[in-house]
Amino acid sequence: MLAKELKAKLQDIVGAENVEDDNASLLAYSYDATARFQAMPDAMVAPRNKTEVAAIVKLCNDHRIPIIARGSGTNLCAGTTPASGGIVLTFKHMNRILEIDEENLTMTVEPGVFTKDIFDTAQEIGLFYPPDPGSMHISQIGGNISENSGGLRGLKYGVTRDYVLGLEVVLPNGEIIRTGGKLAKDVAGYDLTRLFVGSEGTLGVITEAILKLIPQPETKKTMLALYHNLDAAAETVSAIIANRIIPATLEFLDQATVKVVEDFAKIGLPTEAKAVLLIEQDGAPEVVERDAEKIVKLCKENHAFDVQIAKTDEQAEQLMTARRSALSALSRLKPTTILEDATVPRSQIPKMVKAITEIAEKYQVTICTFGHAGDGNLHPTCLTDARNTEEIALVEKAFAEIFEKAVALGGTITGEHGVGMMKLPYLHLKAGEAGIAAMQNIKKALDPNGIMNPGKMLAIAEKEKAGDLQ
Amino acid sequence: MLAKELKAKLQDIVGAENVEDDNASLLAYSYDATARFQAMPDAMVAPRNKTEVAAIVKLCNDHRIPIIARGSGTNLCAGTTPASGGIVLTFKHMNRILEIDEENLTMTVEPGVFTKDIFDTAQEIGLFYPPDPGSMHISQIGGNISENSGGLRGLKYGVTRDYVLGLEVVLPNGEIIRTGGKLAKDVAGYDLTRLFVGSEGTLGVITEAILKLIPQPETKKTMLALYHNLDAAAETVSAIIANRIIPATLEFLDQATVKVVEDFAKIGLPTEAKAVLLIEQDGAPEVVERDAEKIVKLCKENHAFDVQIAKTDEQAEQLMTARRSALSALSRLKPTTILEDATVPRSQIPKMVKAITEIAEKYQVTICTFGHAGDGNLHPTCLTDARNTEEIALVEKAFAEIFEKAVALGGTITGEHGVGMMKLPYLHLKAGEAGIAAMQNIKKALDPNGIMNPGKMLAIAEKEKAGDLQ
Incomplete structure (x- = not known):
């Protein structure tokens, strides 16, 4: 629970109506679309602009309070569960399309805009925003950017990363920076834009984005x-x-x-x-x-x-x-649906699908497989019941083997869902210990107090590592 | 000059024939394609594989010796001048195309491969490697990646960054990591691939790259x-x-x-x-x-x-x-040619070109302008004489104003050349102090001893800042 003094300060920043800390309200922010992960935040705060975001971040940094920036919570990696409590930031007030620039083919948006509205708005003027994650009807662009969301058009058009030209970000120290711009070319310093894309809210809070549009296919x-x-x-x-x-x-x-x-x-x-x-x-x-x-x-x-x-x-x-309804359809069959996104080079799909079938048989669990064959991004989906601890243990073993196989085939543990808490125990398979150490050093360099979405992506795994589960 | 003991250790690692430290040899590595920058290295070392690179890096890290990885030195930002001496790494032995994968549309290369050979090899099998920096006939892919080189096809096809799927990098601590892969989608941790692309050799040494190819236009x-x-x-x-x-x-x-x-x-x-x-x-x-x-x-x-x-x-x-010969043609006219790459949103080109003309008149210097109008990447090129200190002072003032104008128009100080030493005094215009601080923190996190290409991109500017020159 939030200390009274802190709550008052937050209310000063965003207005009393934009701070919620009653249990009923907070419950809605205790989980996301990922099965089996839940944790209560201490408060929900809805800032109205970047200045308020910066003030909140500074306050939280001073008091070492975790901040979890959250869109619609459609992610499938437990990327927005408040693992260590803290403040959930929502963007219901920062949900405007700020500009459509037809000369430079860009759209400037706040983080709370729905992905589908970006697509529709572009389409109305003959332009095209290609990234189309399965949840695009309800997902928000801030979440898409934080997770580097993919979708059905990845093979030809790439992913969210390929359509983010510039960002405004509140750093963990409360400073506001702008990266990139309406520019096809920009090499002034490190590519912070792409570092923030896919960083799962662990390096800062995105308050604005310049998106690239392309002509609509005829x-x-x-x-x-x-x-x-x-x-x-x-x-x-x-x-x-x-x-x-x-x-x-x-x-x-x-x-x-x-x-x-x-x-x-x-x-x-x-x-x-x-x-x-x-x-x-x-x-x-x-x-x-x-x-x-x-x-x-x-x-x-x-x-x-x-x-x-x-x-x-x-x-x-x-x-x-x-096709887009596959997840919804599958979720009706059993109490718990675990949708994964092991990804391999396209040429390895037959081997990977065969391996998934064999692993499912070995552990006697039900796994359906569908996905983006063009870009090697498969969605082995397990239908199970979280209350059946015996079965869940088998499911975990099965997925650990699936991730190992994907990496062995030159692939990755996650193509488009992100690491979050879900894939924490497996990151070392893909990134290696030296790679994780490099990432952790970057995290510490930008967020020394660890206030940005703690417990995600690079946290020291509390579970045993996947390799030890065999 | 290299201490005897160190030279012996380097010779042990790469063989005596791959260490040079006589003045005549070193002179060739004291400058790159950028006018007015020169500094002598202490030695040139040509490793034969990643293990040797890792051993060299460890040695240099232990002894705090600068490492400057260098391709053909065609960069225009003084990105490879050995500002603080140290060891220049060249890749004449690491110059093989390791694999062409027609199923996954990738080419795996060592850093010393010439860009033109990548283009030609792809073309022979109906595939296309689009990035085409002006120097592509002699530039090496390691340099292209380190500078995130652009070219004439940026508008439609993007830049080098958009064609790097994965990297093998020796970190400043001597650890070897692999990032990305033959994957259109990969969100396992921070996007280290794109962090290294364009990092100008300040974060590690690239020893291998997986490049994306696309079908050749008919x-x-x-x-x-x-x-x-x-x-x-x-x-x-x-x-x-x-x-x-x-x-x-x-x-x-x-x-x-x-x-x-x-x-x-x-x-x-x-x-x-x-x-x-x-x-x-x-x-x-x-x-x-x-x-x-x-x-x-x-x-x-x-x-x-x-x-x-x-x-x-x-x-x-x-x-x-x-068009590609513009730089060569211009260089014949005066002893010194300074080719810049101020970049603006496409819609601002008329304003930018007008400003360049006015600034050139104001300071009475000769500036020709050409460039990539489609992506707003202009090349104002000054024809001058480095020996004429009075004129050079005016040229510097003119360029400082040009960079300021570009940023004021929503642009950047460098679209495709990089910061190096050349743009050091101007980086703050684009990145801001908070942005530079964030980049410096990342640099320190990965290279605490500052051995990787010191004096480049993020070094504290020795010159006065552009703003103070007015």
């Missing part, structure tokens, strides 16, 4: 290819890339996922297929037409037993929406 | 638009972007530059034009055709008095080569 085409086995689907992915085609979306779903999604969305998905590829290409009409023809041909050559092309925009949208 | 078209005044050229740039066309190259040359380049290249450039745009679009044939038509129309609507389309590949290549 048209698109959506296809569904059905396979009797996974290897054929994977070989199709390789064949498409080998033919120098980079689709906008290249998604993979296994049979279990397709069945669940169809049961949820009821749009006639082919539940008889062992593996499905959902492919979308966008761009100039001639190019899309030609690429689509080539893609269909490559699917068939690689033993797709059926290839369907969406006939209308509605049908295409239905397919994409169905 | 075709391209090159155009030249001639104007009676600069504003019309600038308005054309805005009009092209406003029409949602992103050309691969969109270069601007003023009359002075065109005249000098024509005198050098003799290919019939229009020396009567006050301003010239060199525009190239690439991609699928239909798209290039359509874009080119639109671009020609927009040039004419914005008062180009002539628009020429290159009829053959040779003619197109001639135009691009002429």
Whole structure:
């Protein structure tokens, strides 16, 4: 609980109506979209501008109070659970699109803007903001930047990082800095912009961002290819890339996922297929037409037993929406859904999917797999029950093996979800002890008192390390 | 000079033939492509692999000896002059392309590979490595990464940073870390890859890099638009972007530059034009055709008095080569050429070019301007004589004002050249004192003994700050 004096100071800064510390209110900020992590904050504070953010940060730094900047809490790495209590910052007052600059193709936003509103606002003027994390309808851009969110368009268009040109950040010492700008080129000092992107709120509080927009693709085409086995689907992915085609979306779903999604969305998905590829290409009409023809041909050559092309925009949208609903659909089946994002080089997908299947069998746990085949970012998803401690222990062992396998195949423990508390025990697999030490030194250099989102990403793991679980 | 004992240890590590410390040899490493900066190193050491690099770094860290990793020294920011002596590391033995991975579209290289060889090797198999700094024929990829080099294709394709997927780095403590991988998505910890890109050798020694390749554009078209005044050229740039066309190259040359380049290249450039745009679009044939038509129309609507389309590949290549020769051509005119890279948001180019002209007149110095109009990255180039101390003082004042103006217009002091020693006095204009402090803390965290390229980027400026020169 917050000391009275501190609460009064916070109220002075942001107004009494913007500080909440009753249990009922705080409960809403005690968890995020990640299963099995919960901790109560001491207060929720909603600043109205960067000056207030700076004043809050200074106060917290002086009193060593943790600060957890939080968007909609849609992250899947326990990135915004208040592990050590402290103050949750929300951005309901800092939610404006400040500027759309059509000459420089930028949009300047506050952290509380919903990702979908950025996409829609750009679209209205023929521009395109490509990053599309699954939660984009409700996620906020501040959270997307902090987690470097990915999405379905990563292969062709990259991730959030690739669309952040500049930031305004309140550092842990309360100083406000601006990085980057409306600039395609800027090498004045270290690339702080990209250091803050994906830093999970551990280095400062983002108060403004300049986003890059690009011209909207003129048209698109959506296809569904059905396979009797996974290897054929994977070989199709390789064949498409080998033919120098980079689709906008290249998604993979296994049979279990397709069945669940169809049961949820009821749009006639082919539940008889062992593996499905959902492919979308966008761009100039001639190019899309030609690429689509080539893609269909490559699917068939690689033993797709059926290839369907969406006939209308509605049908295409239905397919994409169905894919986006995979997590929601899967969560209905069991009390606890653990969605992971082990990622490998594209060429290693068949090996990785095979390994996931074998590991699930070994530990007798249910794992469905879908994900972004084009960029190697898979989502093995475990359906389980957090109350069943015996099963959960097996699930943990299974995931530890999955992460080890991903790294052994040249991949990573997390492609787009982040480390948070969820992946803490596994970071050493990817970054190595020397890499973690370097990151910890950077953290200490910028946040010597450790007030920024403590217990996340680089905290000393409280659990045993993954390697010791075997 | 190197102590005997140290020299013997270095010889033990890399072999006697790979340590040089005679004056004649060292002279070659005492300067880079930047005018007016020179300092002698104590030795040149050429390691043969990462283990040797790590051993050298450990030795130097123990003895507090500066290390300057150096490619071909083509940088324009005095980034590789051995300001405090020490050891220059060269990569003549670490110059192999280690792997081309056509499935994952990556190339893995050692730091000593020439940029042009990367481009050519990719091209041979239908792939494309877009970053093309002016010096790419002789520059090495290690240097490109350390400087985050740009080039003519920045607008559409980005810069070196956008094509570095992973690195192997020897940290100042001698530990070897690997960052990133053959992965489009990776959020396992801080983005060390992008922190090292553009860090000018101040945080570690890069020993390997995984580069991203993309499919080669099928075709391209090159155009030249001639104007009676600069504003019309600038308005054309805005009009092209406003029409949602992103050309691969969109270069601007003023009359002075065109005249000098024509005198050098003799290919019939229009020396009567006050301003010239060199525009190239690439991609699928239909798209290039359509874009080119639109671009020609927009040039004419914005008062180009002539628009020429290159009829053959040779003619197109001639135009691009002429543009690339601008620096060489200008350097013939006066003993000293100072090529700067003040960068502004694209929409501010007219204001910036006007300011450059006025500032040059104010101080009575000769400044030609050309550059990457599409991405706002201008190259005001001063033709002067370093021996004329009176004129040089005026040149410095002029450039200080140019940098201030660029920042005031939302731009930066350096778009693609880096800070090095050249821009040290101006970094505070862009990064601010709090930003510089944050960078210095990161530097100290990773390199507490300050052995990595000391005196560069974040060193305390020995000169007066730009603001005090007025």
